[in-house]
Amino acid sequence: MDVLKILAIAGSGILLFIVIELIRRGRLKERYSLLWLLAGMVLLLLSSSRNALEFVARHLGIFYPPSFLFLIAFLFLLLITLHFSVVISGLSEKSKKLAQELALLREELHSTKGASRDDGKSE
Amino acid sequence: MRILIIVPAYNEEESLPGVIDDLRKHIPTADVVVVNDGSRDATARIAQDMGVKTLDLPFNLGIGGAVQAGYVYAERQGYDAAVQFDGDGQHVGMEISKLLRPLEEGIADIVIGSRFLVPGAYKAPLFRSLGIRIFSFTLSRVLTTAVTDSTSGFRAANRKAIVFFARMYPDDYPEVESLVLAHKMKFRMIEVAVTMRERTYGKSSITPLRSVYYMTKVLMAIFIDLLKRVR
Numbered sequence: 001m002d003v004l005k006i007l008a009i010a011g012s013g014i015l016l017f018i019v020i021e022l023i024r025r026g027r028l029k030e031r032y033s034l035l036w037l038l039a040g041m042v043l044l045l046l047s048s049s050r051n052a053l054e055f056v057a058r059h060l061g062i063f064y065p066p067s068f069l070f071l072i073a074f075l076f077l078l079l080i081t082l083h084f085s086v087v088i089s090g091l092s093e094k095s096k097k098l099a100q101e102l103a104l105l106r107e108e109l110h111s112t113k114g115a116s117r118d119d120g121k122s123e
Numbered sequence: 124m125r126i127l128i129i130v131p132a133y134n135e136e137e138s139l140p141g142v143i144d145d146l147r148k149h150i151p152t153a154d155v156v157v158v159n160d161g162s163r164d165a166t167a168r169i170a171q172d173m174g175v176k177t178l179d180l181p182f183n184l185g186i187g188g189a190v191q192a193g194y195v196y197a198e199r200q201g202y203d204a205a206v207q208f209d210g211d212g213q214h215v216g217m218e219i220s221k222l223l224r225p226l227e228e229g230i231a232d233i234v235i236g237s238r239f240l241v242p243g244a245y246k247a248p249l250f251r252s253l254g255i256r257i258f259s260f261t262l263s264r265v266l267t268t269a270v271t272d273s274t275s276g277f278r279a280a281n282r283k284a285i286v287f288f289a290r291m292y293p294d295d296y297p298e299v300e301s302l303v304l305a306h307k308m309k310f311r312m313i314e315v316a317v318t319m320r321e322r323t324y325g326k327s328s329i330t331p332l333r334s335v336y337y338m339t340k341v342l343m344a345i346f347i348d349l350l351k352r353v354r
Contacts, residue, residue, distance in 0.1 A: 096188045099184055100178075100188065100195055102181050103181070104196060107177060110177070
């Protein structure tokens with residue numbers, strides 16, 4: 001077993017462990033962890049089986065198989081950040097709606113308060 | 124026709140009283156709603172003290188989110204027409220009737236008050252007017268109708284457009300982008316000539332370098348809006 005293989009297995013194993021631990025403690029929602037779990041598992045699989053890695057790399061025309069690991073990791077990061085952008089867009093749309101709704105409710109409260117005060121005066 | 128004047132205001136405590144007086148004097152039958160976009164000054168309190176309806180946003184949403192809050196209000200309260208009227212004092216209350224006339228006649232869904240239909244009536248700073256011209260040129264191609272003042276925030280919308288804008292209104296460059304979305308909705312838009320005042324308070328933050336950056340972003344936004352799904 002070469003050092004690189006041990007490093008790759010350890011790296012992806014630790015990633016998986018951290019992700020699972022975060023989910024277990026409720027610090028990471030399952031919805032946002034799927035891509036991370038998938039990334040950890042694919043990387044672990046490819047780093048533990050040299051044959052699988054070399055097979056895929058050869059068929060893709062990659063001369064140095066470990067660089068295929070980097071490619072996979074990079075693609076996952078790209079996907080995860082894109083996912084974040086989508087999530088952030090959704091959140092900002094929701095917070096905008098909330099702010100508008102709050103302003104509308106404040107106005108409604110203000111006008112009903114004013115109206116009931118006027119009633120009190122006329123009585 | 125029940126009319127709502129939407130006045131977006133961000134730190135406009137100095138100009139707001141004048142704006143509200145102007146509206147009351149020249150269009151007394153309309154209701155006014157000031158949308159305070161998370162101002163750090165007394166904008167909201169001044170509006171409330173003057174007895175106009177106030178939508179007090181808890182934090183700054185930017186002009187798009189603020190104007191949309193006004194459209195949501197107009198939609199829920201059943202207004203037939205809404206007029207966007209800036210809180211900084213550059214729009215003129217007397218001109219509102221010009222915007223409303225095409226709506227009353229039923230010949231347009233959205234009416235835009237343009238400074239440039241009467242040549243030489245309005246002098247914008249060089250880079251600003253250059254930018255406005257480039258947008259207007261691009262937009263006129265995209266919208267297939269001539270638009271001379273695409274960044275004008277002085278507009279009127281009928282019920283149909285109110286309902287749409289309450290549901291979907293752009294955040295980033297709302298004046299320009301809303302026209303693209305309205306075009307995709309097949310709304311009828313026309314421009315009418317209006318006069319505007321020079322800004323009374325505050326100063327434009329637009330520098331030459333920024334305006335090039337700004338123009339690039341707006342042009343991109345226009346093309347992205349063209350790809351958007353509207354309903």
